[in-house]
Amino acid sequence: MAGEVHYFRLHREDWGDRLDKLAAAGCDVVASYMPWIVHETADGKTDLTGGTSEYRDLVGFLDLAAERGLLVIARPGPFVMAELKNEGVPFRIYRDHPDAVPLGWDGEPAASATLDYLEPGYLADAERWYAEVMPVLAERLVTVGGPVAAVQLDNEVGMLSWVTNTPELTDRTLADLAAWAERTWGRAGSIERYGADPGDTERWASRWRAGGTDGGSEQQQLALHHDIGAHHRDRYARYLMRLRDVAMQHGVDGVPFLINLHGTDAGRGRTFPVGISQLSKAYAGVPQTTSGSDHYIRDLTVENVPDLYLMNAFMAAVHDADQPVTSLEFEAGTGDYGEDLSWLTSPETAELKTRLCVAQGNRLVNYYLFAGGHNPPLDEPVGDGNDRIAFTGERHGFAAPVDPEGRLSSTYPGTVSAVRAVRGAEHLLAGMDEEYDGVVLGYVPDHYLTEYHHPDSAARRSQVAELERYRGMGPRDILVRAMLLGGYSFGAVDLSSAELDPAGPAVALATPPVLGRSVQDRLAAFVRAGGRLLLHGRLPVADDDGSPYTVLADALGVRSAGLVEGTPQLFPSVRATAWAGGQPEVRVGMLERLTGAGKPLAVDIADGSPVAVEVTVPGGGRAVVVACDYPCHLDFWRVLLERLAVRRRIIAEGNTPGLVSTSTADAAGQRLLHLINVAPVAQVFTLTTDGMTLELSLGAREGLMLPVRVRLDDAVLCWSTAELDGPGDGSTLLLRRAAGSGSALIETTRNVSADGDAGVSRTDQGWLLRWPAGAPGSRLTVRLS
Known part of the structure; x- marks a missing residue:
């Protein structure tokens, strides 16, 4: 149980007070970023002992934490975010290495402070920063009696490119992409797939920077966008593995390396799996490395409790048995991040979220931000309006349980209560795993490969919108919400790589019409061998590049007879058939009429066409296809899951929805x-x-x-x-x-x-x-x- 305290935003004389308040809350670990931009002086040297400024005394802070009996999670970047200028990277890096600033669509420079992580100049300087900071950490690892128990590698890698829709399309990156494409598809296959020759440097670059909108087919556009994301994932993994190797070269070994995952937005976690998809190649199955969530979802309610549950489940789906789920930025405090009183989180929220996360196997919770502070001035003024290390003004962390002046906020007692709840049972929790009912949720990484779309590519915009609408939790988020609030506990499975056991749990999958051929092949084999499948959303009919692919639909014997969308003048409505016990008709936002095999479970009242069917597959498998956004009527979904022999181990029905x-x-x-x-x-x-x-x-x-x-x-x-x-x-x-x-x-x-x-x-x-x-x-x- 940890809390984030930024020593570089506090006077030395205040460190003890903040660490004491952290310990008084029950935490035994302090986490902190260690910003490159703070520790590099104006003359390009590195100060880690506070010789030039008290804000740079990393050594003193680590030693004080050890004196207080606290372990340390070290977060030395190179990128750290934390509202710092340049996300924590020194200004000179951008001056010294202009080629590291990515070019995006149409050759335009990136709009954020992101860098090309593998650009040789930037990478060499980042390695020099590690050469300075890692020996300090290595001397204080828990393996040699010190406080440093874990080290995070960089921070939220790929996030800046994603949120600005700026893929990294420099000449160097595109040359690397050409080599990657030839290895993956061959030269002739690449020409066919993208409409450009990897050996034609000029045409290759113009094609990718135009997002495939400069001619060729719609299918080539979609393939090109897909493979930009796939190649970026490969590059992110190479970058993080390089940082890991450099850290180990400088003595950091024997403790976990942590990868921080980004992705929540506007109080929801629906986009969080984008971060998993971007970065899992860097840690999935990698020894001594695991991932951590970074979530800001405000109050936990019936709306977003499925989001947090899904985030933890999808994280665990790509881990192996030795990789626990962690949370490296676990939202704590009032939520008033803009200091404008536009939001105040209720005091019990941290406790509710803590309880859910430890129930799902989180072995580390780092409350972020636990204590606020202030932003000291930069060594050299840059004339940006405040000339401080960060853009929030003089004060920072005004929403934290301990405010910048050291006062306790209304959320501090809730944090104390959350930690006490975990401490009371940690001797059991440390050796426990979550138990599941007989169902797992399908995670499809390529459904979250949606960071980039060229502004002029209507085909890609449409595909991304469709993926975002149907993936993960299903249309209107109903699938996961109905399962969780209906009393089911469930894990997740990575359908891109997992071996599915037909005798094992049923698989529930929310899917758009696009579902990659390898996943379709795997699910088709699963049901043909006797597995149970629940599909919710649209019937899968296309590969990732938009080309027709219906292997799963063929295995189920089901076809689409057309989509009906609701409008202000049209109110699509469905009625469950007799199996559900006389349910009233309900309005839906969309429905897909189905034909072919299967017993109707719900029909479009306009013409009687099935919109949900139950299928028995030759070989003994069973499937339920729900091709409409049926409301979150918990009894309906419970009975539907019973059709697939999925039963609750715990029956605890409260007097109102909201009990997990x-x-x-x-x-x-x-x-x-x-x-x-x-x-x-x-x-x-x-x-x-x-x-x-x-x-x-x-x-x-x-x-x-x-x-x-x-x-x-x-x-x-x-x-x-x-x-x-x-x-x-x-x-x-x-x-x-x-x-x-x-x-x-x-x-x-x-x-x-x-x-x-x-x-x-x-x-x-x-x-x-x-x-x-x-x-x-x-x-x-x-x-x-």
Whole structure:
């Protein structure tokens, strides 16, 4: 449990206070960027000891963290963002290496501070920066008794190019792309695919910078755009692997390297998988390396709780068994980033998001930004209006739980409560993984290869819009929302590479008409071998380059008979057929009429055409195709999943939508039930799982982690309606009381006693503890004698 504190934005005399407040919140790790732009002096030298400015005393800060008993997550860039000028890269880099400034569409220079990561001049200087900072970190690694426990490589690589729609199309990059294309498609294949010869330098460059709009076919345009993204992913991986190698050359080894993933936008996480798609080649299956989320989604509500769940699931889908999910920028604070009071996040939000993330296996949470500070002046004025290291003004981090002046904000107590909840069960969480119901969500990396579209390419704009509308969570985000709020817990699978087990879980996939041929082939083989598939959105009929490809539709025996879109004058409506128990007709925003095989599950009321069908595939497989954006009626989606034999392990239906339930377990069978109420009203419900029934309540926007079959020395805590509040000592059980009354059951041959107002009685099942309402948050100690 970590918090971000920027030493370079604080006076030395304030470091201790901020670290003490971090420790008081329960965190045991401090994270910080280590900006190149701060540590490089005006004469081009590097100061890491504070000899020229207190803001540069990285060594002093690391040593103070060690004195305070805190571990350190080091984030030395070269890019760091953090509202710094040039995203943390010194101004001179842009003067010294003009060729590193990318050229984008039509040869126009990049509109952001991004650089060509592999341009030799920039890369050489970046390696010199690493040669300065990495030995300082290497001397203080945990492997040699120091505080540095992990090192992040660069930051949000590829984000600046994406958000400005500026692919890197310099002469050097295009020459590299030509070589990549020849290796991938051959020379003749490249000419056919793109309408340009990799050996014709001038034509090759003009073709790519025009985005294929200077002649040729629509298919060539789409192939060209697709492969710009694919080639960029290869380049990002080479860059990050080079940084990793340089760090290791300078002694940083034996600790994790971290890759920070970007992608949330406007309080939502629908675009976050773009970052996974961009960067996973740099870390998927790479030893000693893992990824971390970077999310800003404001309050957690029924709207965006599926976003965060999907983000964690998709991150895990590309990891191997040794790569835990982490969060390197876990939004904390009020959300008032513009200091204009346009948004104030509710105080419990950090706790709700923390609870969801640890339930999904996050092993590291870094609250960003934990403490604010101020932006010192640049060594040399540049005449940009404030001449400081950052563009936020003098103060920075005004939304943080600890503000720039060191005062605690309204969100500090919620952060403390979140950390306490994790600390209470961390001895179990560290060895646990999330349990799933019999379904996984399909992740298709190429559905998120949508960063770039040439302004004049109507075909590409249309394709991107279609991908964005249907991918991931489905039209109107309904698929994931219905599954999560309907009481299902599920992982994800990378459909570009995973081997699908027909005897394993069902696969749920939200898909546009475009679905790459390798993924279609894999899913077709899956259902033909007996697998179960839920498709939501449009029937896949095209490869990534837009060329017709219907292998999956052919396997299902289903065809599209046309799309119907809603308009202000047309209200497409569907009715579920008899299997759903007499559901009323509902209006939808789109529907696709289907023909061919399958039992109708829903029909277009205009002409009776099926818009959802159930298919039995030769070979024993089954599929449900839902080609409309049916509303998020939870009962409808539950019954639909039952058609594919997907059943909930945990039945916990509250009095209003908004209750999320899942569980984690370890190899010994110990479990934690994770219950999160994102609704603005309290929930009273009966929870049933594994033959156990509990009567529970959750206040508005509250969460619980309830222990099940947790072992003590010679006893078992069968269940408790209160959370654990620490590991105890084998003969002592520590519980954290909630506001209401509570109870617990312990199996043991020893006597059991409890302090305070808790009563203990022996029953046929074991020792039953009961305590009345009151004293929320207090610790209840139970003793075995």
